[in-house]
Amino acid sequence: MTEAMLLNELKVKVIDVLNLMDVKPEDIDPDEQLVGGRLGIDSIDVLELVIMMEKDYQLTIDNKELGAQVFGSLRSMAQFIQGNLKEAAN
Amino acid sequence: MIFARAGIAGTGIACALGRDPGQIMTDLARGRSGIGPLTRFPVSHEPALPVGQWPESADAADPPLTHQLARLAADQAMAGCPYPPDAIVLGVTTGGMAATEELLKCDCARREAYRYHGIGTVADDLARRFRCKGPVLTVSTACSSGGGAIALALAMVRSGRFRRVLTGGVDSLCRLTYYGFRSLQLIDPQGCRPLDKDRRGMSVAEGAGILLLEARSDPWDGIEILGAGLSCDAHHPAQPHPQGLGALAAMRRAVQDAGLEPQQIDYINLHGTGTPDNDRSEALAVKALFGKSPPPLSSIKGALGHSLAASGAIEAVVATHCIEHGWIPVNTGCRLPDPSLELMPVDQPVDRPVESVLSNSFGFGGNNAAIVIGRGRLARSTRPDLADGASMIPLTIMGWSAVTGAGFTDQTLENLFAGVHCRGCLDAASLCRGLPPAAIRRLKRLSQMALALWVQARDRIAGIGPKSVFFGTAWGSLSETNDFMQGLFASDEKFASPTDFIGSVHNAAGGQIALMAEATGANLTLSGGDTSFEQALFSAQLLATGDDPIVVAGAEETHARLSPLFDPSVAGTAEYADGGGMLILRRAADGAGPTVALKYFAAADLDSPLDRDLVTSLGGAGAVPARYGLILVGMPAAHRPHCQNQLDAFLEVTGYSGAVIDYRRLTGEFAASAAVAAVFAAAWVQARRIPFAAPEQSSRPCQNGNVLILGLGPVLSAIEVGLP
Numbered sequence: 127m128t129e130a131m132l133l134n135e136l137k138v139k140v141i142d143v144l145n146l147m148d149v150k151p152e153d154i155d156p157d158e159q160l161v162g163g164r165l166g167i168d169s170i171d172v173l174e175l176v177i178m179m180e181k182d183y184q185l186t187i188d189n190k191e192l193g194a195q196v197f198g199s200l201r202s203m204a205q206f207i208q209g210n211l212k213e214a215a216n
Numbered sequence: 217m218i219f220a221r222a223g224i225a226g227t228g229i230a231c232a233l234g235r236d237p238g239q240i241m242t243d244l245a246r247g248r249s250g251i252g253p254l255t256r257f258p259v260s261h262e263p264a265l266p267v268g269q270w271p272e273s274a275d276a277a278d279p280p281l282t283h284q285l286a287r288l289a290a291d292q293a294m295a296g297c298p299y300p301p302d303a304i305v306l307g308v309t310t311g312g313m314a315a316t317e318e319l320l321k322c323d324c325a326r327r328e329a330y331r332y333h334g335i336g337t338v339a340d341d342l343a344r345r346f347r348c349k350g351p352v353l354t355v356s357t358a359c360s361s362g363g364g365a366i367a368l369a370l371a372m373v374r375s376g377r378f379r380r381v382l383t384g385g386v387d388s389l390c391r392l393t394y395y396g397f398r399s400l401q402l403i404d405p406q407g408c409r410p411l412d413k414d415r416r417g418m419s420v421a422e423g424a425g426i427l428l429l430e431a432r433s434d435p436w437d438g439i440e441i442l443g444a445g446l447s448c449d450a451h452h453p454a455q456p457h458p459q460g461l462g463a464l465a466a467m468r469r470a471v472q473d474a475g476l477e478p479q480q481i482d483y484i485n486l487h488g489t490g491t492p493d494n495d496r497s498e499a500l501a502v503k504a505l506f507g508k509s510p511p512p513l514s515s516i517k518g519a520l521g522h523s524l525a526a527s528g529a530i531e532a533v534v535a536t537h538c539i540e541h542g543w544i545p546v547n548t549g550c551r552l553p554d555p556s557l558e559l560m561p562v563d564q565p566v567d568r569p570v571e572s573v574l575s576n577s578f579g580f581g582g583n584n585a586a587i588v589i590g591r592g593r594l595a596r597s598t599r600p601d602l603a604d605g606a607s608m609i610p611l612t613i614m615g616w617s618a619v620t621g622a623g624f625t626d627q628t629l630e631n632l633f634a635g636v637h638c639r640g641c642l643d644a645a646s647l648c649r650g651l652p653p654a655a656i657r658r659l660k661r662l663s664q665m666a667l668a669l670w671v672q673a674r675d676r677i678a679g680i681g682p683k684s685v686f687f688g689t690a691w692g693s694l695s696e697t698n699d700f701m702q703g704l705f706a707s708d709e710k711f712a713s714p715t716d717f718i719g720s721v722h723n724a725a726g727g728q729i730a731l732m733a734e735a736t737g738a739n740l741t742l743s744g745g746d747t748s749f750e751q752a753l754f755s756a757q758l759l760a761t762g763d764d765p766i767v768v769a770g771a772e773e774t775h776a777r778l779s780p781l782f783d784p785s786v787a788g789t790a791e792y793a794d795g796g797g798m799l800i801l802r803r804a805a806d807g808a809g810p811t812v813a814l815k816y817f818a819a820a821d822l823d824s825p826l827d828r829d830l831v832t833s834l835g836g837a838g839a840v841p842a843r844y845g846l847i848l849v850g851m852p853a854a855h856r857p858h859c860q861n862q863l864d865a866f867l868e869v870t871g872y873s874g875a876v877i878d879y880r881r882l883t884g885e886f887a888a889s890a891a892v893a894a895v896f897a898a899a900w901v902q903a904r905r906i907p908f909a910a911p912e913q914s915s916r917p918c919q920n921g922n923v924l925i926l927g928l929g930p931v932l933s934a935i936e937v938g939l940p
Contacts, residue, residue, distance in 0.1 A: 144658075145657040145658065146653075147653040147657055148654070166654050168452075170454065170455075170658075170714055170715060170718065173400060173401065174713065174714060177713070181707075181711060
């Protein structure tokens, strides 16, 4: 999957998981700050995203430092997923 | 002058360190911990996290452990008292949840099996045990429930109407709280370490703390509840205010209410959960009130864990022992105090006289409670324990709102005035119409309903915002509870939703109202079956102070799966209904609007269909026909034949022959339907409009009368809505 495809997939998932009713996928800039940014996402939402990453991508994020890095933006989420998929393939 | 001081006549405790008060206090003084790995139920992960588990057997299922722990502690507290208590006020957040989880897991559809689910059933059980005929109330404000219950009990004693009030808090371990706090990453895998630099969270626990308060008049030098302070962060559903403003407000109010100066406090029993955020904001609040050198302080949660609704009450019991015997508990679990907190907790056993203790409890919803316990001989600048009759005055109604199957306030009232039913469950889109998407994206039905009520009521009171919120709900957030448990079981207990957990607490809806209304005063959620709204009104009359508007609301969501299992009145209905009502009130009686007052609230007499005390509270039999132009009667379906007997007897004795409206036939069956009746009564009294001729009424309502809302069944209640 290309990064663009993954980003689009993540946009839909984030809107769905966090119930961002008034946000459309195209409204989210892949590089915008997720937590504390325009979308009103806070640390509780991040915990929901942690579960989503584990359920849908089998990726565990079990410490704050890694979480802060992964959930910086949609792009950092996508890069984390792709990095791990590559690792798994090797 | 009559003083009604809340003397502590008895205490009882059951916790992770057992049930022997002497041994528990010795352990706490020395820093022995009762925390260990959870063994109560199997968990999906290794190793099981440390918890503060009741060390004895918990096998008996009837009644569930929560009820058993409450009995144990209450028996200790009542040991020296031959009289029944006049009232019971208990803090409970999980109630029979542990038992309910087992039933839901195996999809048990036997309604009888869920009879202990309601959190009010714990206090009901104690009422039967000690033959209490008076008001039985349950405060459910998550982790501050125990402190909130004691604050309410204190106000009841001070009102001069209740001589003995049994109060406290109780909770037991269950999957909801264990996996819930785990999903929030708030459980410390090494066990709770309050104020430690490496602290990572709490240890969920169970237990019960019970106190018997007995009214005392001067002179008195025993140990008493000197004061209480309630507040709401109005900041976030689950995270404390970063500067500890809510905590500070509760502590400051408690110390002021006690008539003390901060320097008169000898020991602070911290909420001290060991979560990074709580300890940080609590430390800021302590320093703001006490300056750089506060009195000795410690948290006992490193020894007992965090027993949620029980913790504030257990800590009040421990504080009583500290004052009685002159010692201070060690801050167990903390090895290296966090230097950034600038607080040095007690790290060695301390034996010294203690005259007064400030004890903190903070909870989800930003609901905070602080209480001051101390010696009666302390010099006090004010005496709020003067029973001056100022509490329990009728409150003036400024505005109202309703949600029913028919829609919002206008549609609901239009139907009710026309005698057309408003049963049903309003669809989600209509319910959320007008609510900001960002404010409701994490909320489910009950909290959405609460906000829909607030937004409508707000539009009717321009300007002045309310400070305090009193919310009544029997069953709480059923959607969140159901979705949390279903998600957990569907994933073999691997995944639990933190959002649903936060939303699952009974006080989530009341906390949401405070968030939107920026209401930083007292915020209490009351729960007790069909009288939950009455309990909220009762609490508001007792606790509301000042001239600020007061929100009193009752709401219920009917959940297709859970409601018929939990509520026997819903189980028997063909058509589900839910909704709620909100009144905006003020204390000033300036004739500016109708008034509302709870006139009677007590257990029904089982031997007779009519309770004489109810009639007496309304001014005697002869006063009823003269005083009331309309009676709205609440007859829950599960008790309908008995209610009919009660109503017949009431009408016969009082000779009332005016209009009677059986309002559940119009609203449908849901526990907080009395809140809708109250809104109807307020609108009717205000408009002096003559409603329809209901089929069951014997005559048309009198245009110039007050309205009586009569709650029948096992608990009798009477609310009077009076003419301006």
